[in-house]
Amino acid sequence: MTGTTAIVTGGGSGIGRAICHRLAAAGFATAVVDLNADSAKKVVEEITGKGHTAAAFGDVDVSDRFLVEAAVERVRDTLGPPLVLVNNAGITGFKKFLHITDDVWDRTLAINLSGPFFTCQAVVPDMIDAGWGRIVNISSSSAQSGQQYMAHYVASKAGLIGFTKSLALELGPQGITVNTIPPGFVDTPMLRASEEHGLLGGSVDEHADRTPVRRPGRPDDIAAACAFLCSEDAGYITGQVIGVNGGRNT
Numbered sequence: 001m002t003g004t005t006a007i008v009t010g011g012g013s014g015i016g017r018a019i020c021h022r023l024a025a026a027g028f029a030t031a032v033v034d035l036n037a038d039s040a041k042k043v044v045e046e047i048t049g050k051g052h053t054a055a056a057f058g059d060v061d062v063s064d065r066f067l068v069e070a071a072v073e074r075v076r077d078t079l080g081p082p083l084v085l086v087n088n089a090g091i092t093g094f095k096k097f098l099h100i101t102d103d104v105w106d107r108t109l110a111i112n113l114s115g116p117f118f119t120c121q122a123v124v125p126d127m128i129d130a131g132w133g134r135i136v137n138i139s140s141s142s143a144q145s146g147q148q149y150m151a152h153y154v155a156s157k158a159g160l161i162g163f164t165k166s167l168a169l170e171l172g173p174q175g176i177t178v179n180t181i182p183p184g185f186v187d188t189p190m191l192r193a194s195e196e197h198g199l200l201g202g203s204v205d206e207h208a209d210r211t212p213v214r215r216p217g218r219p220d221d222i223a224a225a226c227a228f229l230c231s232e233d234a235g236y237i238t239g240q241v242i243g244v245n246g247g248r249n250t
């Protein structure tokens with residue numbers, strides 16, 4: 001895929017960081033887009049240190065259409081037209097249903113669902129021009145199972161699954177595939193923060209004991225599946241929900 005540009009949102013940490021490493025190693029010029037400029041820069045240093053191509057685009061809040069469009073324009077100028085888009089940026093949160101405020105609801109939906117809407121509208125014209133594109137949306141296994149105290153988060157991720165299926169039908173004839181990976185129980189700063197706040201319903205180790213493959217997921221487990229979905233070989237896979245969760249959801 002040398003010469004093809006990929007955008008990964010939330011590329012500065014956890015799953016997004018692993019996806020950036022994988023795509024860059026596969027030959028994509030990788031745009032590491034993140035709200036956190038320092039972490040995006042650090043990931044780019046790691047990638048370029050290995051001899052691959054990447055550039056950092058920090059201070060980009062995916063819930064802000066204007067910032068998204070400006071960032072995509074800078075990606076086009078710096079690395080070339082983006083033909084791969086991984087919508088990974090997301091926020092989580094635990095709240096009893098009656099404690100979910102309008103602000104928390106709106107912010108969660110804005111980042112987790114409107115963000116991918118804005119990025120897709122900014123990038124799909126490049127893909128249509130090229131007659132080829134790959135979009136992977138990182139949703140959540142909680143949208144498959146439901147999750148107490150997470151109605152706002154789960155609603156945003158379930159919306160992302162429906163968004164994926166609809167875009168796949170619409171963009172398939174233009175050579176663009178759209179799939180979603182709903183990760184489950186992946187050992188990242190997000191998961192550890194939830195454990196620290198006692199919000200997991202047990203420790204990470206206790207959950208691992210109840211997981212069929214007997215371990216938490218690694219960011220690279222998600223990145224491997226994502227890199228495949230972005231490859232030429234995955235051209236007949238679209239509109240799919242590809243679970244990567246150690247067998248926790250089947």
Ligand code: NAD
Pocket residue numbers: 009010011012013014015016033034035036039060061062063088089090091092111138139140141142182183184185186187188189190191
């Ligand atoms: P993480 O917190 O380690 O990384 C998230 C990244 O997104 C951070 O770099 C953060 O700065 C960035 N980000 C947050 N808000 C942003 C915004 N408004 N604009 C741009 N960037 C923003 O989280 P992670 O665990 O790697 O999660 C990545 C994705 O995977 C998320 O969408 C999350 O919902 C999903 N997910 C994770 C798990 C898990 O077990 N870790 C499970 C299911 C789904």
